[in-house]
Amino acid sequence: MVESYKNKVILVGCGPGLKAYISPKALYNVKKADILVGSRRLLKLFPGVDAEKIILEKNYSILIKKIADWSSTKQVVVLVSGDPCFFSYAKMIVKKMGRESCIIIPGISSIQLAFAAVGESWDDACFVSLHGRNDGYDHLMKKVREYSKVGILTDLKNTPAVIARQLLKGGIQERQMFVCENLSLPEESVRETDLVSAVHLKTNAASVVIIKKY
Template sequence: MAESRKNKVIIVGCGPGLKAYLSPKSMYHIKKAEILVGSRRLLKLFPRVDAEKVVLEKNYSILIQKIAEWSRSKQVVVLVSGDPCFFSYTKMIVRKMGRERCTIIPGISSIQLAFAAVGESWDDACFLSLHGRNNEYEQLVKKVRAYSKVAILTDHKNTPSVIARYLLKHGIQKRQMFICKNLSLPEEAIHATDLISAINMSTSGSAVVIIKNTNNETR
Protein backbone atom coordinates (compact mmCIF):
# COMPACT_ATOMS: atom_id res chain seq x y z
CA MET A 1 0.00 0.00 0.00
CA ALA A 2 1.53 3.30 -1.08
CA GLU A 3 2.03 5.97 1.55
CA SER A 4 0.10 9.20 1.05
CA ARG A 5 1.94 12.42 0.25
CA LYS A 6 2.98 14.47 3.26
CA ASN A 7 0.91 17.49 2.26
CA LYS A 8 -2.35 15.56 2.23
CA VAL A 9 -4.57 15.64 5.30
CA ILE A 10 -6.04 12.21 5.96
CA ILE A 11 -9.55 12.25 7.47
CA VAL A 12 -10.47 8.90 8.97
CA GLY A 13 -14.00 7.85 9.87
CA CYS A 14 -13.80 5.88 13.12
CA GLY A 15 -17.35 4.57 13.06
CA PRO A 16 -18.88 4.08 16.51
CA GLY A 17 -15.50 4.32 18.21
CA LEU A 18 -14.45 0.68 18.36
CA LYS A 19 -11.30 -0.59 16.68
CA ALA A 20 -13.20 -3.60 15.38
CA TYR A 21 -15.07 -1.28 13.00
CA LEU A 22 -11.94 0.33 11.56
CA SER A 23 -10.76 -0.80 8.14
CA PRO A 24 -7.15 -1.92 7.51
CA LYS A 25 -6.69 1.19 5.36
CA SER A 26 -7.79 3.39 8.27
CA MET A 27 -5.35 1.69 10.63
CA TYR A 28 -2.54 2.04 8.09
CA HIS A 29 -2.93 5.81 7.91
CA ILE A 30 -3.39 6.20 11.67
CA LYS A 31 -0.14 4.34 12.34
CA LYS A 32 1.68 6.56 9.82
CA ALA A 33 0.44 9.79 11.42
CA GLU A 34 2.92 12.32 12.77
CA ILE A 35 0.11 14.46 14.18
CA LEU A 36 -3.12 12.76 15.23
CA VAL A 37 -6.14 15.03 15.78
CA GLY A 38 -9.41 13.92 17.34
CA SER A 39 -11.70 13.93 20.34
CA ARG A 40 -10.36 12.62 23.65
CA ARG A 41 -12.50 9.50 23.25
CA LEU A 42 -11.12 8.66 19.81
CA LEU A 43 -7.51 9.47 20.69
CA LYS A 44 -7.72 7.02 23.62
CA LEU A 45 -8.22 4.22 21.10
CA PHE A 46 -4.62 4.59 19.93
CA PRO A 47 -2.31 4.80 22.97
CA ARG A 48 0.53 3.07 21.11
CA VAL A 49 0.50 5.28 18.03
CA ASP A 50 3.72 7.28 18.08
CA ALA A 51 2.31 10.63 17.01
CA GLU A 52 1.74 14.00 18.57
CA LYS A 53 -1.87 13.93 19.75
CA VAL A 54 -4.03 17.05 19.54
CA VAL A 55 -7.45 17.15 21.19
CA LEU A 56 -10.27 18.49 19.05
CA GLU A 57 -12.88 20.17 21.20
CA LYS A 58 -14.91 23.21 20.14
CA ASN A 59 -11.90 24.99 18.67
CA TYR A 60 -12.76 23.95 15.12
CA SER A 61 -11.86 27.13 13.23
CA ILE A 62 -8.56 27.70 15.03
CA LEU A 63 -7.53 24.06 14.85
CA ILE A 64 -8.35 23.74 11.16
CA GLN A 65 -6.01 26.66 10.48
CA LYS A 66 -3.28 24.84 12.42
CA ILE A 67 -3.97 21.61 10.53
CA ALA A 68 -3.37 23.49 7.28
CA GLU A 69 -0.05 24.78 8.63
CA TRP A 70 1.09 21.44 10.08
CA SER A 71 0.30 19.58 6.86
CA ARG A 72 2.96 21.54 4.97
CA SER A 73 5.68 19.52 6.69
CA LYS A 74 4.03 16.66 8.58
CA GLN A 75 1.50 13.91 8.02
CA VAL A 76 -1.70 14.98 9.74
CA VAL A 77 -4.48 12.47 10.37
CA VAL A 78 -7.84 13.70 11.67
CA LEU A 79 -10.14 11.25 13.44
CA VAL A 80 -13.89 11.76 13.21
CA SER A 81 -16.69 9.64 14.63
CA GLY A 82 -19.05 7.83 12.30
CA ASP A 83 -18.56 8.57 8.61
CA PRO A 84 -16.55 11.69 7.68
CA CYS A 85 -19.07 12.79 5.06
CA PHE A 86 -22.17 12.54 7.24
CA PHE A 87 -22.85 15.50 9.59
CA SER A 88 -19.16 15.99 10.29
CA TYR A 89 -16.64 18.84 10.43
CA THR A 90 -14.95 17.22 7.40
CA LYS A 91 -16.80 19.82 5.34
CA MET A 92 -14.93 22.61 7.15
CA ILE A 93 -11.56 20.95 6.60
CA VAL A 94 -12.16 20.36 2.88
CA ARG A 95 -13.40 23.93 2.46
CA LYS A 96 -10.21 25.24 4.09
CA MET A 97 -7.71 22.83 2.54
CA GLY A 98 -9.27 22.15 -0.85
CA ARG A 99 -10.48 18.77 -2.04
CA GLU A 100 -7.18 17.93 -3.72
CA ARG A 101 -5.30 18.19 -0.40
CA CYS A 102 -7.60 15.86 1.54
CA THR A 103 -7.97 12.11 1.53
CA ILE A 104 -11.14 10.82 3.17
CA ILE A 105 -11.38 7.28 4.53
CA PRO A 106 -15.05 6.30 5.05
CA GLY A 107 -16.35 4.91 8.32
CA ILE A 108 -19.53 3.26 9.53
CA SER A 109 -22.10 5.85 10.57
CA SER A 110 -24.38 5.53 13.57
CA ILE A 111 -27.28 5.64 11.10
CA GLN A 112 -26.04 2.45 9.43
CA LEU A 113 -25.64 0.76 12.80
CA ALA A 114 -29.12 1.82 13.88
CA PHE A 115 -30.85 0.44 10.79
CA ALA A 116 -28.90 -2.79 11.10
CA ALA A 117 -29.86 -3.06 14.78
CA VAL A 118 -33.59 -2.75 14.06
CA GLY A 119 -33.47 -4.88 10.90
CA GLU A 120 -34.73 -2.19 8.53
CA SER A 121 -33.44 -1.11 5.13
CA TRP A 122 -32.34 2.51 4.83
CA ASP A 123 -32.37 3.03 1.06
CA ASP A 124 -35.83 4.60 1.38
CA ALA A 125 -35.05 6.74 4.45
CA CYS A 126 -34.53 10.46 4.98
CA PHE A 127 -32.00 11.89 7.44
CA LEU A 128 -31.96 14.81 9.85
CA SER A 129 -29.66 16.00 12.63
CA LEU A 130 -31.00 17.62 15.78
CA HIS A 131 -27.62 17.19 17.45
CA GLY A 132 -26.80 20.69 18.64
CA ARG A 133 -29.52 22.11 16.40
CA ASN A 134 -32.80 23.53 17.66
CA ASN A 135 -34.03 25.10 14.43
CA GLU A 136 -34.81 21.95 12.46
CA TYR A 137 -38.18 21.00 13.94
CA GLU A 138 -40.24 22.35 11.06
CA GLN A 139 -38.11 20.23 8.73
CA LEU A 140 -38.67 17.28 11.04
CA VAL A 141 -42.45 17.51 10.65
CA LYS A 142 -42.20 17.91 6.87
CA LYS A 143 -39.88 14.93 6.51
CA VAL A 144 -41.86 12.65 8.81
CA ARG A 145 -44.98 13.42 6.78
CA ALA A 146 -43.23 12.93 3.44
CA TYR A 147 -41.09 9.83 4.04
CA SER A 148 -41.82 6.33 5.28
CA LYS A 149 -38.69 6.40 7.46
CA VAL A 150 -36.77 9.28 9.00
CA ALA A 151 -33.52 8.79 10.92
CA ILE A 152 -32.61 11.50 13.42
CA LEU A 153 -29.40 12.25 15.31
CA THR A 154 -30.32 13.54 18.77
CA ASP A 155 -28.59 15.05 21.80
CA HIS A 156 -29.26 15.61 25.51
CA LYS A 157 -31.77 18.41 24.78
CA ASN A 158 -33.42 17.15 21.62
CA THR A 159 -34.39 13.80 23.10
CA PRO A 160 -36.74 11.10 21.77
CA SER A 161 -39.35 12.32 24.27
CA VAL A 162 -39.13 15.91 22.99
CA ILE A 163 -39.32 14.71 19.39
CA ALA A 164 -42.36 12.52 20.07
CA ARG A 165 -44.16 15.35 21.87
CA TYR A 166 -43.50 17.76 19.00
CA LEU A 167 -44.75 15.34 16.35
CA LEU A 168 -47.93 14.59 18.30
CA LYS A 169 -48.53 18.31 18.80
CA HIS A 170 -48.48 18.68 15.02
CA GLY A 171 -51.00 15.91 14.42
CA ILE A 172 -48.63 13.07 13.57
CA GLN A 173 -49.64 9.91 15.42
CA LYS A 174 -49.42 6.61 13.58
CA ARG A 175 -45.67 6.20 13.70
CA GLN A 176 -43.33 3.67 15.24
CA MET A 177 -40.24 5.00 17.00
CA PHE A 178 -36.98 3.09 17.38
CA ILE A 179 -34.61 4.54 19.98
CA CYS A 180 -31.04 3.29 19.52
CA LYS A 181 -28.57 4.01 22.33
CA ASN A 182 -24.88 3.15 22.75
CA LEU A 183 -24.73 1.39 19.41
CA SER A 184 -22.06 -1.34 19.16
CA LEU A 185 -21.13 -0.95 22.84
CA PRO A 186 -21.76 -3.56 25.56
CA GLU A 187 -24.53 -1.36 26.98
CA GLU A 188 -26.30 -1.05 23.61
CA ALA A 189 -30.06 -0.63 24.02
CA ILE A 190 -32.76 -0.68 21.34
CA HIS A 191 -36.32 0.34 22.20
CA ALA A 192 -39.27 -0.01 19.82
CA THR A 193 -42.26 2.07 20.86
CA ASP A 194 -44.97 4.43 19.61
CA LEU A 195 -44.99 8.22 19.88
CA ILE A 196 -47.39 8.39 22.82
CA SER A 197 -45.34 5.92 24.88
CA ALA A 198 -42.09 7.65 23.91
CA ILE A 199 -43.19 10.86 25.65
CA ASN A 200 -42.66 9.23 29.05
CA MET A 201 -39.37 7.53 28.20
CA SER A 202 -36.31 8.94 29.91
CA THR A 203 -33.12 8.91 27.86
CA SER A 204 -29.85 10.73 28.40
CA GLY A 205 -27.09 11.64 25.99
CA SER A 206 -27.17 11.08 22.25
CA ALA A 207 -29.20 8.48 20.41
CA VAL A 208 -30.29 7.62 16.91
CA VAL A 209 -34.06 7.75 16.49
CA ILE A 210 -35.85 6.15 13.57
CA ILE A 211 -39.43 7.20 12.88
CA LYS A 212 -41.34 4.71 10.74
CA ASN A 213 -44.75 5.21 9.17
CA THR A 214 -46.67 2.10 10.21
CA ASN A 215 -49.37 2.71 7.59
CA ASN A 216 -46.94 3.39 4.73
CA GLU A 217 -48.95 6.52 4.10
CA THR A 218 -48.03 10.18 4.32
CA ARG A 219 -50.16 12.89 5.85
Protein backbone atom coordinates (compact mmCIF):
# COMPACT_ATOMS: atom_id res chain seq x y z
CA MET A 1 0.00 0.00 0.00
CA VAL A 2 1.26 3.47 -0.86
CA GLU A 3 1.66 5.57 2.28
CA SER A 4 0.33 9.04 1.65
CA TYR A 5 1.56 12.13 3.44
CA LYS A 6 -0.97 14.86 2.62
CA ASN A 7 0.28 18.36 3.38
CA LYS A 8 3.61 16.99 4.48
CA VAL A 9 7.04 17.47 2.99
CA ILE A 10 9.28 14.43 2.88
CA LEU A 11 12.96 15.10 3.60
CA VAL A 12 15.05 12.25 2.28
CA GLY A 13 18.63 11.54 3.34
CA CYS A 14 20.53 10.35 0.25
CA GLY A 15 23.77 9.25 1.88
CA PRO A 16 27.30 10.25 0.86
CA GLY A 17 26.93 9.95 -2.93
CA LEU A 18 27.04 6.28 -3.91
CA LYS A 19 23.66 4.88 -4.98
CA ALA A 20 24.22 1.72 -2.95
CA TYR A 21 23.99 3.83 0.21
CA ILE A 22 20.47 5.02 -0.61
CA SER A 23 18.05 3.04 1.53
CA PRO A 24 15.02 1.24 0.04
CA LYS A 25 12.81 3.42 2.26
CA ALA A 26 14.43 6.57 0.79
CA LEU A 27 13.93 5.31 -2.75
CA TYR A 28 10.32 4.36 -2.02
CA ASN A 29 9.62 7.90 -0.82
CA VAL A 30 11.46 9.58 -3.70
CA LYS A 31 9.30 7.66 -6.17
CA LYS A 32 6.17 9.20 -4.62
CA ALA A 33 7.28 12.75 -5.46
CA ASP A 34 5.22 15.07 -7.63
CA ILE A 35 7.95 17.65 -7.05
CA LEU A 36 11.52 16.58 -6.34
CA VAL A 37 13.83 19.28 -4.94
CA GLY A 38 17.58 18.89 -4.59
CA SER A 39 21.04 19.88 -5.75
CA ARG A 40 22.01 18.93 -9.33
CA ARG A 41 24.24 16.18 -7.92
CA LEU A 42 21.47 14.61 -5.84
CA LEU A 43 18.82 14.90 -8.58
CA LYS A 44 21.17 12.96 -10.88
CA LEU A 45 20.92 10.00 -8.49
CA PHE A 46 17.26 9.54 -9.53
CA PRO A 47 17.12 9.84 -13.34
CA GLY A 48 14.10 7.56 -13.71
CA VAL A 49 11.83 9.33 -11.24
CA ASP A 50 8.86 10.89 -12.97
CA ALA A 51 8.51 14.15 -11.03
CA GLU A 52 8.99 17.84 -11.68
CA LYS A 53 12.60 18.47 -10.70
CA ILE A 54 13.59 21.70 -8.98
CA ILE A 55 17.27 22.55 -8.57
CA LEU A 56 18.28 23.84 -5.20
CA GLU A 57 21.22 26.22 -5.42
CA LYS A 58 21.71 29.28 -3.24
CA ASN A 59 17.97 29.98 -3.45
CA TYR A 60 17.21 28.41 -0.06
CA SER A 61 14.91 30.99 1.49
CA ILE A 62 12.79 31.59 -1.63
CA LEU A 63 12.57 27.88 -2.31
CA ILE A 64 11.63 26.97 1.24
CA LYS A 65 8.63 29.30 1.04
CA LYS A 66 7.64 27.71 -2.28
CA ILE A 67 8.04 24.20 -0.84
CA ALA A 68 5.58 25.16 1.91
CA ASP A 69 3.08 26.45 -0.70
CA TRP A 70 3.42 23.48 -3.09
CA SER A 71 3.00 20.96 -0.31
CA SER A 72 -0.67 21.86 0.17
CA THR A 73 -1.55 20.34 -3.22
CA LYS A 74 1.43 18.21 -4.24
CA GLN A 75 3.76 15.66 -2.73
CA VAL A 76 7.05 17.50 -2.31
CA VAL A 77 10.18 15.47 -1.64
CA VAL A 78 13.40 17.26 -0.73
CA LEU A 79 16.72 15.48 -1.23
CA VAL A 80 19.45 16.07 1.33
CA SER A 81 23.00 14.76 1.24
CA GLY A 82 23.98 12.38 4.01
CA ASP A 83 21.52 12.56 6.90
CA PRO A 84 18.90 15.34 7.03
CA CYS A 85 19.39 15.85 10.77
CA PHE A 86 23.12 16.43 10.51
CA PHE A 87 24.13 19.95 9.37
CA SER A 88 21.65 20.33 6.51
CA TYR A 89 18.99 22.74 5.20
CA ALA A 90 16.36 20.27 6.47
CA LYS A 91 16.54 22.27 9.71
CA MET A 92 15.30 25.43 7.90
CA ILE A 93 12.42 23.51 6.30
CA VAL A 94 11.34 21.99 9.63
CA LYS A 95 11.53 25.46 11.20
CA LYS A 96 9.40 26.99 8.43
CA MET A 97 6.81 24.20 8.17
CA GLY A 98 6.72 22.79 11.69
CA ARG A 99 7.79 19.34 12.83
CA GLU A 100 4.32 17.86 12.31
CA SER A 101 4.44 18.78 8.60
CA CYS A 102 7.74 17.04 7.88
CA ILE A 103 8.58 13.37 7.43
CA ILE A 104 12.30 12.76 7.76
CA ILE A 105 13.89 9.68 6.21
CA PRO A 106 17.38 9.25 7.69
CA GLY A 107 20.41 8.71 5.50
CA ILE A 108 23.98 7.60 6.05
CA SER A 109 26.02 10.64 6.98
CA SER A 110 29.44 11.46 5.56
CA ILE A 111 30.62 11.54 9.17
CA GLN A 112 29.60 7.89 9.69
CA LEU A 113 31.49 6.90 6.58
CA ALA A 114 34.57 8.84 7.63
CA PHE A 115 34.71 7.20 11.06
CA ALA A 116 34.16 3.80 9.47
CA ALA A 117 36.94 4.48 6.95
CA VAL A 118 39.46 5.13 9.73
CA GLY A 119 38.14 2.41 12.04
CA GLU A 120 37.19 4.72 14.92
CA SER A 121 34.03 4.86 17.01
CA TRP A 122 32.10 8.15 16.88
CA ASP A 123 30.09 7.71 20.10
CA ASP A 124 32.73 9.69 22.00
CA ALA A 125 33.36 12.32 19.32
CA CYS A 126 32.23 15.91 18.89
CA PHE A 127 31.19 17.42 15.54
CA VAL A 128 31.78 20.82 14.01
CA SER A 129 30.78 22.15 10.60
CA LEU A 130 32.91 24.74 8.83
CA HIS A 131 30.93 24.22 5.63
CA GLY A 132 29.97 27.65 4.25
CA ARG A 133 31.24 29.45 7.34
CA ASN A 134 33.51 32.47 7.59
CA ASP A 135 34.10 32.07 11.29
CA GLY A 136 34.00 29.01 13.52
CA TYR A 137 37.66 28.55 14.38
CA ASP A 138 37.37 29.70 18.01
CA HIS A 139 34.56 27.17 18.45
CA LEU A 140 36.61 24.46 16.71
CA MET A 141 39.66 25.18 18.88
CA LYS A 142 37.54 24.85 22.03
CA LYS A 143 36.13 21.49 20.89
CA VAL A 144 39.54 20.13 19.84
CA ARG A 145 40.93 20.95 23.30
CA GLU A 146 37.91 19.41 25.02
CA TYR A 147 37.39 16.20 23.00
CA SER A 148 39.80 13.46 22.01
CA LYS A 149 38.09 13.16 18.61
CA VAL A 150 36.47 15.89 16.54
CA GLY A 151 34.77 15.28 13.17
CA ILE A 152 34.74 18.35 10.93
CA LEU A 153 32.75 19.11 7.78
CA THR A 154 34.93 21.24 5.51
CA ASP A 155 34.45 23.13 2.26
CA LEU A 156 36.68 24.47 -0.50
CA LYS A 157 37.66 27.49 1.62
CA ASN A 158 37.96 25.81 5.02
CA THR A 159 40.26 23.11 3.70
CA PRO A 160 42.26 20.59 5.78
CA ALA A 161 45.38 22.75 5.21
CA VAL A 162 43.60 25.89 6.49
CA ILE A 163 42.24 23.95 9.49
CA ALA A 164 45.74 22.64 10.33
CA ARG A 165 47.19 26.16 10.07
CA GLN A 166 44.49 27.58 12.37
CA LEU A 167 44.94 24.85 14.98
CA LEU A 168 48.72 25.33 15.00
CA LYS A 169 48.24 29.10 15.29
CA GLY A 170 46.01 28.45 18.33
CA GLY A 171 48.79 26.42 19.96
CA ILE A 172 47.36 22.95 19.26
CA GLN A 173 49.97 20.54 17.89
CA GLU A 174 49.87 16.98 19.13
CA ARG A 175 47.03 15.64 17.03
CA GLN A 176 46.50 13.07 14.31
CA MET A 177 44.55 14.28 11.29
CA PHE A 178 42.53 12.08 8.95
CA VAL A 179 41.37 13.62 5.68
CA CYS A 180 38.48 11.74 4.07
CA GLU A 181 37.58 13.04 0.60
CA ASN A 182 34.93 11.91 -1.88
CA LEU A 183 33.77 9.16 0.44
CA SER A 184 31.97 6.28 -1.30
CA LEU A 185 32.80 7.71 -4.74
CA PRO A 186 35.33 6.32 -7.26
CA GLU A 187 37.77 9.15 -6.37
CA GLU A 188 37.61 8.36 -2.63
CA SER A 189 40.77 9.16 -0.69
CA VAL A 190 41.50 8.68 3.00
CA ARG A 191 44.80 10.07 4.29
CA GLU A 192 46.38 10.11 7.73
CA THR A 193 48.76 12.89 8.67
CA ASP A 194 49.79 15.27 11.45
CA LEU A 195 49.01 18.96 11.75
CA VAL A 196 52.45 20.19 10.68
CA SER A 197 52.45 18.10 7.48
CA ALA A 198 48.79 18.90 6.79
CA VAL A 199 49.63 22.57 6.27
CA HIS A 200 50.87 21.60 2.78
CA LEU A 201 48.13 19.09 1.98
CA LYS A 202 46.43 19.50 -1.40
CA THR A 203 42.72 18.63 -1.59
CA ASN A 204 40.25 18.86 -4.48
CA ALA A 205 36.89 18.34 -2.84
CA ALA A 206 35.00 18.97 0.34
CA SER A 207 35.96 16.40 2.91
CA VAL A 208 35.44 15.16 6.42
CA VAL A 209 38.42 15.80 8.66
CA ILE A 210 38.90 13.91 11.92
CA ILE A 211 41.23 15.38 14.52
CA LYS A 212 42.34 12.86 17.12
CA LYS A 213 44.53 13.11 20.23
CA TYR A 214 47.54 10.75 20.07
